[in-house]
Amino acid sequence: MSSTPQHVVSSAHISNFIRSIIEADLANGKHNGIVTRFPPEPNGYLHIGHAKSICLNFGLAQDYRGKCNLRFDDTNPEKESEEYAQSIQDDVRWLGFQWAGEVRWASDYFEQLYQFAVELINKGLAYVDDLTPEQMREYRGTLTQAGKNSPYRDRPTAENIDLFARMRAGEFADGSRVLRAKIDMAAPNINLRDPAIYRIRRAHHIRTGDKWCIYPMYDYTHCISDALEEITHSICTLEFEDHRPLYDWVLDNITIPCHPRQYEFSRLELHYTITSKRKLLQLVNEKHVSGWDDPRMPTISGMRKRGYTPEGIREFAKRIGVSKSENTVDMAIMEGVIREDLEVRAPRVVAVINPLKVTITNFDGAQAREADFHPQHPEFGKRLVPISRELFIEADDFAEMPPPGWKRLTLGGEVRLRHSYVMRCDEAMKDAESKIVELRCSIDHDTLGKNPEGRKVKGVIHFLSREHALSAEIRLYDRLFTVPEPDADKDVDFCKYLNPASLTVVQGWVESSVRDAAPETRYQFERLGYFCTDRLDHCPSGALVFNRTVTLKDSWAKEAGSS
Ligand code: ATP
Ligand code: MG
Numbered sequence: 001m002s003s004t005p006q007h008v009v010s011s012a013h014i015s016n017f018i019r020s021i022i023e024a025d026l027a028n029g030k031h032n033g034i035v036t037r038f039p040p041e042p043n044g045y046l047h048i049g050h051a052k053s054i055c056l057n058f059g060l061a062q063d064y065r066g067k068c069n070l071r072f073d074d075t076n077p078e079k080e081s082e083e084y085a086q087s088i089q090d091d092v093r094w095l096g097f098q099w100a101g102e103v104r105w106a107s108d109y110f111e112q113l114y115q116f117a118v119e120l121i122n123k124g125l126a127y128v129d130d131l132t133p134e135q136m137r138e139y140r141g142t143l144t145q146a147g148k149n150s151p152y153r154d155r156p157t158a159e160n161i162d163l164f165a166r167m168r169a170g171e172f173a174d175g176s177r178v179l180r181a182k183i184d185m186a187a188p189n190i191n192l193r194d195p196a197i198y199r200i201r202r203a204h205h206i207r208t209g210d211k212w213c214i215y216p217m218y219d220y221t222h223c224i225s226d227a228l229e230e231i232t233h234s235i236c237t238l239e240f241e242d243h244r245p246l247y248d249w250v251l252d253n254i255t256i257p258c259h260p261r262q263y264e265f266s267r268l269e270l271h272y273t274i275t276s277k278r279k280l281l282q283l284v285n286e287k288h289v290s291g292w293d294d295p296r297m298p299t300i301s302g303m304r305k306r307g308y309t310p311e312g313i314r315e316f317a318k319r320i321g322v323s324k325s326e327n328t329v330d331m332a333i334m335e336g337v338i339r340e341d342l343e344v345r346a347p348r349v350v351a352v353i354n355p356l357k358v359t360i361t362n363f364d365g366a367q368a369r370e371a372d373f374h375p376q377h378p379e380f381g382k383r384l385v386p387i388s389r390e391l392f393i394e395a396d397d398f399a400e401m402p403p404p405g406w407k408r409l410t411l412g413g414e415v416r417l418r419h420s421y422v423m424r425c426d427e428a429m430k431d432a433e434s435k436i437v438e439l440r441c442s443i444d445h446d447t448l449g450k451n452p453e454g455r456k457v458k459g460v461i462h463f464l465s466r467e468h469a470l471s472a473e474i475r476l477y478d479r480l481f482t483v484p485e486p487d488a489d490k491d492v493d494f495c496k497y498l499n500p501a502s503l504t505v506v507q508g509w510v511e512s513s514v515r516d517a518a519p520e521t522r523y524q525f526e527r528l529g530y531f532c533t534d535r536l537d538h539c540p541s542g543a544l545v546f547n548r549t550v551t552l553k554d555s556w557a558k559e560a561g562s563s
Contacts (some may be wrong), residue, residue: 018263034066036234041073042085044277044301045292052268055317058097069229070099074107075221077203091300096310107207113216116254121160125253128163129180140193146186147193150234170213174200191246223247231260237267266323266340271484272331273298295547296480296502305547307522307532312341335550342530347373347380350462351525353508354475355392362442363389371419383513385419390466392509397461407459415459422447422457422486462526469509472544476504516540
């Protein structure tokens with residue numbers, strides 16, 4: 001591969017400091033091509049923050065015709081599972097990316113990692129420590145105080161080699177010894193105060209089973225895995241900035257030809273939700289949500305079930321950008337991008353979620369009219385909009401005592417039925433509790449496809465013909481939390497801020513054209529919002545189940561503004 005600008009395939013990107021570094025590295029011949037990686041730990045489902053990292057790493061590889069590996073950082077066996085590993089692969093693919101070659105696992109390198117540790121011991125750069133975890137903490141010092149050397153720090157090499165082999169062989173109890181890098185107990189950066197690089201842990205591992213009872217630590221594993229895979233740009237979030245000297249120290253002190261460079265960017269924090277696998281797990285375990293893929297979760301699988309599109313999520317990642325400064329984004333930005341994407345993608349159909357019955361008293365065989373599924377996309381096709389004696393309209397499209405400026409239906413008033421006739425309300429029928437249960441209306445038969453004679457009718461409402469409509473379960477999802485930063489206060493459980501109205505399930509009506517919709521089909525329900533047939537619970541021609549993806553307008557901004 002040459003290092004001319006032809007590496008740049010897509011022009012529709014916003015530049016950032018990482019792209020600048022890559023472009024310089026390609027231009028000056030430091031690299032002929034780039035290799036990045038996305039390195040999740042399979043200890044939970046991926047969330048929107050990971051989506052940012054995925055779009056960055058895979059997106060760079062695409063744009064510069066390089067490669068991006070998917071590597072599981074599987075060094076904490078107790079927390080990891082095959083289910084998580086599978087879901088992560090599904091999510092990456094659903095987002096529209098494919099990793100280079102096979103999925104990789106840090107555990108594939110356990111033997112090499114062990115041999116590199118032996119090399120460090122032989123060079124006098126690692127030692128087995130018998131201090132207890134409490135003593136180790138005590139010896140480590142503080143930000144303002146240097147640490148002190150462990151009494152085991154100067155063990156002879158032969159003894160270290162022997163002890164490390166016996167750690168591997170399972171001779172010692174869990175937690176009784178660790179292997180530590182011998183760097184500097186007085187280093188201002190605490191990460192360099194002889195960090196542990198191996199610990200004893202008898203835990204069943206999803207890949208290696210019971211083969212190992214010692215496991216390498218993340219910092220030690222990550223840099224070596226990157227080097228073994230010849231990663232050129234190892235991109236991670238800012239909390240690893242202070243770990244970079246350790247990343248470099250390990251690679252500088254073992255015999256390995258490749259030394260990837262680590263670059264850090266700021267984590268995405270999304271308001272009105274949380275981006276921490278641990279806390280998302282708590283929501284699942286405490287059953288505040290139906291699972292990791294609950295449509296209210298900020299997980300990729302949750303967003304998918306809710307009806308978000310991969311294109312929308314990728315566009316969101318592009319717009320929020322990549323930098324080192326704080327990246328806190330309001331949910332309204334995310335929702336706005338999804339709305340924009342669905343606006344052009346989703347056919348428009350009619351549903352009634354809070355039905356009020358209408359009887360047309362002068363009905364004598366009115367006509368169905370053809371209507372486009374999308375005003376700007378004739379290729380989406382058309383369908384007939386039938387009308388009959390009984391209709392459903394939205395209950396809140398009628399007001400007995402209309403507020404000023406009301407354009408919808410009221411007693412004696414007229415509205416246009418969307419794609420159909422002009423209708424006047426003549427009478428409101430009430431039950432014993434004075435609740436309106438039915439409207440008696442009449443249509444002007446001379447208004448199909450044309451304006452009424454001698455008067456203007458401003459309001460348009462949607463409706464369904466009762467005999468043609470299909471019953472559907474409609475799940476109205478809203479934000480999961482009521483405050484922008486539910487986990488801001490460490491002393492308050494974030495669950496306290498769960499939105500009690502985050503899910504309302506209603507039995508509503510939809511037009512018959514959606515009868516055969518496959519799972520994960522997206523629609524705009526006119527005037528109501530964007531909806532998606534549920535991935536799992538929706539059954540074409542059977543039980544119809546729709547999830548609300550997002551409303552048509554941002555109702556949260558209004559509320560915040562008026563309070
Ligand atoms: P969590 O804190 O939710 O457990 P993590 O960082 O521990 O996340 P990993 O599986 O280790 O999760 O992350 C894989 C990659 O995704 C890492 O490179 C990490 O930096 C990146 N990542 C995780 N969270 C975010 C975020 N909020 N914004 C951007 N990138 C993120
Ligand atoms: Mg992590």
